[in-house]
Amino acid sequence: MSTQLVLLALLMLAVTYPSRAVPLLFPGVERLPTRALLYLRLVGPAVLASLAAANTFVIETPDGTWMPHVGVEAIGVLVCLGLTVWRRNLFLGLIAGVGLVAVARAMGLA
């Protein structure tokens, strides 16, 4: 069983824990400039959207280059996104998006 990523998990703890602990242990030191706080607030949606888009619309070719791709996976992701926004329920969106892709593949459509 691979254990290499256990070290990565510990390092992620090392960079996450201070954000959670420093203000509790040393009150007052957490104050950051408003612009820095705004930037940090916007990192979440940007990183997650970037990951989603790159994993959906970019595929690697056999010769190691990257090319755009629009397939049933993109439809599944967009269905999930639409349901999440509409119903405010990500879990429902995931089930619908993944189910759609599974059905399409089972029917030989993708």
Place this chain on the structure above:
Amino acid sequence: MTHEPAVTHEPAPPMEPDPPSPDQAASSPDVQAARRQLALDTVGIAVSVAGFGLVFGLAARGAGYSPLEASAMSVFAFAGAAQFAAVGYVAAGLPWIPILVLTFVLNARHLLYSASLAPALRGQRRTTRAAMAHVLTDEAFALAAAHFHRLGRVDVTGYWIGAILGVFIPWNVATLAGVLLGGAIPDPTAFGLDVVFPAAMAGLAAGLVTGRRELAAAGSGAALGVLTSLAVGPSVGVIAGGLIGPLIGMVVPAGGLRLPEESDTTAHEIDIDRAMADVLSFGHARDDDPPSRDSP
């Protein structure tokens, strides 16, 4: 996850009057009633956390994590969005240093939760506060803030109920179940499980879009992620989108949408603004104050 008003909060003054002893606190009717409500809230959160932990386990398995590695992520990092993002980074072959930088900025919002709780928890032992910090997630903060507000003072036991029983245990058990279940499925793509990761990322991003700036950051992050990935590969593309997207969002005027936020581990709607206001004000709550919220 933060809103504009939350970043302007100053830490609240110390709670007053002093809380009763733990024995007195546990036996008083108001504490028992508040904990009953907390337990109900916690069950709802725990179910959502378990569902999403299962999805994380499946995604981690798809990226090649072993059960031990996936569990280590959930025990040590214990941060939903960052864990999901790390799945994508590892699968894309990203070096660890950028993964750690992105993990730090993704989780920096916890500063605000911690800062909000700090004045109220000042009387607790440092070791207790250090342990509380590790399980301080979106859900734990929201549950604790509502519970403290209902009670009008700090209840450390209540904090542990929400953070450990409501989030930590369900998240870790479900992670393990997901990664083991994923290993038992011979061809995950036949079931569409390869779509779980990008769909979860898209949904989580949508949950964080509460205004025009967040929308601009997400849209530009996605566009930059794709364009840069096509040019130089996803390992660079996702970083470019994640770090430059916020800069574009910052130049957009504030305003627009005002939607409730979702937590990063459960997709459960959490009104962090209100929770912040709760925890900053509970020290001054009067006996006849209504409960801050009925459910998470």
